[in-house]
Amino acid sequence: MNSTKTILAGYSGHGYVVTEAALLSNIKIDGYLEPKEVFPNHFNLNYLGFEMDPNFEWDRDINFILGMGDNQIREKLGRFIKSKSKKILNIIHPSASVTKMLTLGSGNFIARNAAINPLVEIGDYCIINTGAIIEHECVIENAVHIAPGAVLAGNVKVSENAFIGANSVVKQGVTIGRNVVIGAGSTVIRDVPDHQVWIGNPAKLLKK
Numbered sequence: 204m205n206s207t208k209t210i211l212a213g214y215s216g217h218g219y220v221v222t223e224a225a226l227l228s229n230i231k232i233d234g235y236l237e238p239k240e241v242f243p244n245h246f247n248l249n250y251l252g253f254e255m256d257p258n259f260e261w262d263r264d265i266n267f268i269l270g271m272g273d274n275q276i277r278e279k280l281g282r283f284i285k286s287k288s289k290k291i292l293n294i295i296h297p298s299a300s301v302t303k304m305l306t307l308g309s310g311n312f313i314a315r316n317a318a319i320n321p322l323v324e325i326g327d328y329c330i331i332n333t334g335a336i337i338e339h340e341c342v343i344e345n346a347v348h349i350a351p352g353a354v355l356a357g358n359v360k361v362s363e364n365a366f367i368g369a370n371s372v373v374k375q376g377v378t379i380g381r382n383v384v385i386g387a388g389s390t391v392i393r394d395v396p397d398h399q400v401w402i403g404n405p406a407k408l409l410k411k
């Protein structure tokens with residue numbers, strides 16, 4: 204009998220979306236982790252404490268699901284969980300259309316109606332959100348969030364911790380730097396250096 208528990212870390216807005224996708228994928232969630240019990244408890248999950256609590260029992264047989272939307276928090280927790288030699292599941296909504304020719308790390312979430320074409324590489328702890336389109340040969344590094352409806356044309360590279368805003372478009376071959384934020388509805392036609400916020404069409408620097 205398999206006694207491995209599956210536990211969701213982070214049970215609020217984004218966590219609800221991940222929870223629904225997991226349940227639709229027939230993944231049973233044994234409970235959630237938060238600093239405090241969450242009300243209302245929309246999915247009637249069991250409260251199992253907080254992973255940063257010194258009394259948390261790491262020696263149990265646990266697989267984790269990451270439910271937090273913030274890139275840096277998600278990456279930090281993902282690395283911490285891995286340091287405890289625990290597995291972090293990828294959650295893929297059953298309606299997502301995902302190539303078999305995908306290289307995928309762990310702790311990722313691929314949301315409802317996302318589309319991912321061949322030869323894409325995705326690292327760990329990423330969110331490919333609702334209806335996002337990831338075209339051929341894109342490379343997405345760790346802890347990236349591609350927000351709902353965003354389109355990455357072919358051969359785009361998105362570096363660690365970047366956030367590509369809702370409904371934005373990134374032209375083929377463009378590289379997005381680390382910790383970059385692309386504002387909602389932007390069209391990015393040239394490379395964006397690390398640690399910058401760009402907006403508009405064509406996208407331009409808002410701030411560093």
Ligand SMILES: CC(=O)SCCNC(=O)CCNC(=O)[C@H](O)C(C)(C)COP(=O)(O)OP(=O)(O)OC[C@H]1O[C@@H](n2cnc3c(N)ncnc32)[C@H](O)[C@@H]1OP(=O)(O)O
Binds near residue numbers: 367369386401402403
């Ligand atoms: C499931 C989910 O919900 S996932 C989340 C999806 N959410 C998104 O995609 C939102 C992405 N975030 C944004 O677009 C934000 O507006 C940011 C990060 C680009 C900028 O945020 P802030 O730093 O707070 O900027 P702020 O709101 O002060 O605006 C600064 C200026 O930029 C303009 N601006 C802000 N965002 C945008 C945008 N997306 N496109 C065009 N102009 C913009 C503002 O009008 C303002 O211009 P002004 O100075 O002439 O008045």
